[in-house]
Amino acid sequence: MKSWLFAYFLLVSIISARAQDHEESNYDETKVPKYTLPKPLKTQAGKKISNAGEWEDLRKPEILRLFEDNVYGQLPNDYDSIKFTTVREDRKSMDGKAHLKEVLIQVFRINKSVNINLILFTPTNAIKPVPAFLLINNRPKENTDPSRLQKSEFWPAEEVINGGYAIAAIHVSDMAPDDPKLFMNGVLQLYPEQLAADNGMRTIGAWAWGASRVMDYFQKEILVDETKVAIVGHSRGGKASLWAAAQDERLALCISNCSGSTGAKLARRQFGERIMRINTSFPHWFTPNYKKFNDNEDLLPVDQHMLIALAAPRPVYATSATEDLWADPRGTFLALKNAEKVYKLYGSKLGLGNTPPALNTAVIESPLAYHNRIGDHNMTLFDWKNFIRFADYHFGEKR
Ligand code: GTR
Helix, strand or coil: CCHHHHHHHHHHHHHHHHHHHHHHCCCCHHHCCCCCCCCCCECCCCCECCCHHHHHHHHHHHHHHHHHHHHHCCCCCCCCEEEEEEEEEEEEEHHHCEEEEEEEEEEEECCEEEEEEEEEEEECCCCCCEEEEEEEECCCHHHHCCCCCCCCCCCCHHHHHHCCCEEEEEEHHHHCCCCCCCCCCCHHHHCHHHHHCCCCCCHHHHHHHHHHHHHHHHCCCCCEEEEEEEEEEECHHHHHHHHHHHHCCCCCEEEEECCCCCCCCCCCCCCCCCHHHHHHHCCCCCCHHHHHHCCCHHHCCCCHHHHHHCCCCCCEEEEEECCCHHHCHHHHHHHHHHHHHHHHHCCCCCCCCCCCCCCCCCECCCCEEEEEECCCCCCCHHHHHHHHHHHHHHHCCCC
């Protein structure tokens, strides 16, 4: 068969398989079976958690381990050395408004290395280190074009610079190619033992690991205020941003845009994408143990409200889009709601309300924040404008 014909049939079969997946899923609220969520404030031994100290000493480490063992795999943080090299710099980028640095982050372990290419713009008019947004980019690299010849709402760098923030991005392919046959050609080469383990890291873990290496760099970068870094991810990137924030307390704020299954949506709510489907379509995203929960969400010792709670008391903003039912907007709101009890231990002032806010209305004056944008599965200027307002509010950067 001619290769173009083969490619055509491959594309048609992928599209129809996906359409079929979506058709087979439940989108009817009345057909969501009853479920009981695991309790964030009760340890596995049955002890009730009643203050932030007990949460941090007893329950938080336990939940982290449960997510490692059952969902995302371990997140190793040991390496032999790390090297930062500025490979390109332009102090007059964006008509003089921004200072561009392209930084090569090289991480070494047992005679292997991984290269992460960081793109960083900081506002030239800043008189002190600035807070930053860091995107884990799962879309084509053109979306984060350092030359700014191509611009994209997915990473509206000019808008963010005008808001007084630094904006940075890394691409998922540097850490782990998003391909079931190639994903091990990145961070996992540094940690071969992870590949052999049933609770070993896979791509989502590797992408989150990359965000932590950028934090290692930001701690040395004087243009950035490393105490005010917001990690941002969309969809599969938004699953990684939550996992990164859960693990790395240096990430001061987390944004998880349309992250859906195994991101900010409750797994037990049988609506849209479920564990069986995600493990089948993307067998390289989660730890091998996660397959045990295919069609058996109730067996999971955790649910996604507990992932969000691991960031407490740091602010977490999850978003949905009205046409993105696959990612379950209601299940996302409910995951945030069910994380509230952990934030309350810290005395946080919560503002989500008991029902989802009106469409296109962002609740941001709350450490657990949410909006449901009218539109499709994407990250747009509407979303980013609200991310900036959210960061302004929580970082205390009134401009
Ligand atoms: C979908 C997948 C979702 C989401 C999305 C994306 O196909 O089912 O869980 O991650 O891809 O990353 O855009």
